[in-house]
Amino acid sequence: MPATAHVRELTADDLDAAWELGRFAFGSDPQRPAPASAPVHGLTRYGAFDDTGRLVGKAVDLHHDQWWSGRAVPAADVAGVAVAPEARNRGVARALLAGLLRGAHERGAAISTLYPTVAAPYRACGWESAGVLRNVDLATAALPRHRPASHLTIRAGTTADLAAVDALYEKVARHRNGMLTRRGGLFDAADRGLPGDGLTLVEADGELVGYATWQRGRGYGADSVLTVDEALAVTAEAARELVGVLGSWASVAPTLRLCPLDGDAVSIQLPLESAREHERDLWMHRPVDVALAVSARGWPAHTRGVVDFGLTDPLAEWNTGTWRLAVADGAAELTRVDGEADLRLDVRGFALLYAGAARARSVAQAGLLHGAGDPTALDLLGAGSPAQLLDYF
CATH class of the missing domain: 3.40.630.30 (Gcn5-related N-acetyltransferase (GNAT))
Structure with missing residues (x-):
């Protein structure tokens, strides 16, 4: 297959092929449900096509909002990512996710969450593991x-x-x-x-x-x-x-x-001490628009501070640059500043801090935060309780 993947929004004419691609990827029932090929309000479907016009990859942007400390933050939650077996390991997924992020940014999304079947391709595109949705079994008589x-x-x-x-x-x-x-x-x-x-x-x-x-x-x-x-x-x-x-x-x-x-x-x-884990689903997080992700959410009212940092985001270039984070009175703002900052943050490190999944020193030890400054200054970005999900998508 040629290396080029052409990404665009799917039309109604593409939905049958998208359903077939998803059926093979996820082992779905070959009997197609009635709404599978119908347009759905509240989501955007993306497809990657090879030079012959064949659909070789697909992904869905779910137009969710997420609660963050009392405020609804617009999200581009990702689902249904599938790549044809003949097109795997050729950059199709990366092109798809880059296209999805651009579209999500244009429609005003601030953050993104997904449940991976394998983490590595998403990690390479800036998402990072931030939590687990777990189902447990308890002895009913022990309640x-x-x-x-x-x-x-x-x-x-x-x-x-x-x-x-x-x-x-x-x-x-x-x-x-x-x-x-x-x-x-x-x-x-x-x-x-x-x-x-x-x-x-x-x-x-x-x-x-x-x-x-x-x-x-x-x-x-x-x-x-x-x-x-x-x-x-x-x-x-x-x-x-x-x-x-x-x-x-x-x-x-x-x-x-x-x-x-x-x-x-x-x-x-x-009696969770006696619970047995039945199923666990890792979820990953990343910013779509770092400035909006910071300004749209709520922040702890007692938290105040200012810190400058550089950010690198290869897939969403609008996030790359030097930023100043200022938090006060339950709100925050991220503004661009000139020059270089002592602290340099990878977008995956931003995701970990924002979601409360790690502290800055741990992010630095993981190689996602560099610089001569005190890394704990960026704990300001992680103020608040760790994120948690109750919905699978």
């Missing part, structure tokens, strides 16, 4: 039981409750870092139904204070599993009530499977 609180009501939810569920999710997510807003675009479904098999609600005086969505699974023997897609609460009492309901499944579902959210009201009620 703590308690006397139900008289002021709380537990009931099954219906589709009429989904707006309240969304609002509670936002109460939990918006002051964390990295979690999807689940607003607009791909999340706007007029015919939205209940997630999974069941929705359990906990209310206090008619107000939703906790919920769990779950899938019953099959059977009732020793290998039966109750999968909890999400369990969130905004009070300790509601969390205890939810955990008690989930524990009541012990006689017919000996294993409870869920994705814990670090430090939230439900997770601290669970």
